[in-house]
Amino acid sequence: MDAKAIQVPAAFDGSVDPRVVSLVDPNGAAAEQFRLLHLRLDKTRAQRPLAVVALTSAVAGEGKTVTAANLAACAARRGRRVALLDCDLRRPRIAGLFGIDEGPGIAAVLGGRCRLEDAIRIGPERLTIVPAGAAPDDPGSLFSGTAFRAAIERLRGTHDEIYVDLPPALPFADAMAAANEADGVVVVVRNNETRAELVEEAVGILAGAQLIGCVLTGCEEGAAAYRKYYGKR
Template sequence: MEEIKLIVENDPKSPIAETYRSIRTNLQFAGAGRELKYICFTSSVPGEGKSTTISNLALTLAQDGKKVLLVDCDLRKPVQHKIFGVINQGVTNCLAQDVPFAQVLHPEVFHNLDLLTSGPVPPNPSELIGSEKMDQLLQQIGEGYDYVLLDLPPVLAVTDAALLGNLADGVVLVVYSGMVTPEEVQEAKKRLQAGKANILGVVLNGVPRKHSGYGYGYGYYYYDYYDENHVKHTKKKAKSKE
């Protein structure tokens, strides 16, 4: 399963790996003229592929010569330690036990890519995420990296993404085609905006592809793809097919 999730490494010539490289390019253009270092990835609901997306994007940035830190801030259902096959010690150890960041960091999981996993699941994830300690940790871990990518919980499930979104330079919303309604995506967008997050755009994941040898879809990157006009247009198209 992990081999599929890290397709950028395991099948670098595949169309999906190329799509992740396109996402990398779009993010680099999004940062033109301003600092874009701390980038959060989230989704509306669980299961939309945000963790797979951010891990592959982290790899593509590292392969491009950038020094990258991937941080698993999903303190409820963390998966990055499983994807990369490392022990789960990290964020919560730093926040709750005052363990030094360098002591729990997983350096060079791939060349130019360091990993900070979530650590043990705490009883109070929202309090930890919204704490001053979390803000201080983010400032500390950013030193020496070109990009710090934060894997956040789904927006509609918990408040964590809204709490952390405004501390980052930008937020990317991952949407799995056919899994969520336009209304759910709009609600996720509203909650992020209410938390003063800078929404960079949307990764549309799981789009069906004809004649594909893979069991999962192609991903695309759009800036502000799910605006109100698009949602209305989508609704009209859906009605016309009924």
């Protein structure tokens, strides 16, 4: 089926988690930091194609899922056609952030159990959301074939920007396999918690992917959370 034939639901009927500040508090300081991060990604887009951005971390608890959700929401608010995929099949969180049902999701699509359009949920600001869904015992195997590439290519045909929430890079091979289909990979690092050697190891694992930078989460600027982007040097 042609990518143009993808059909999406008509309206958003979920509820947005307060951590998705780009939607629930768009005028706040934290939302402004996500807008700045999105603008910096746009500067990279001016230099090379960057439709598919994958986000990962060294270990769990770094804030990658919230960062992915806010970037996608920020882009959607700017009028972009945006898709958000939950590819962290071992610890899915995207559906919960938007109050939507979990399945069927990308796991069913990659496993050949449903069509891509049947896994799509509509989010606020017409955001296309593909939740993780029920994963098999070996989720990493779903990203090693051609099905994931085919799904990404179909979404490329109907969206300006695609944000992919990957699992942490160190514990599982899923992130490395899926990251290779992205135009750029961002590594999320929690301030004062993630050891430098773990970040270095994660970056090494992702060496074959298009690493574009890191996002530092968990900083404080006054009373607001602060996120800072560091471009790859």
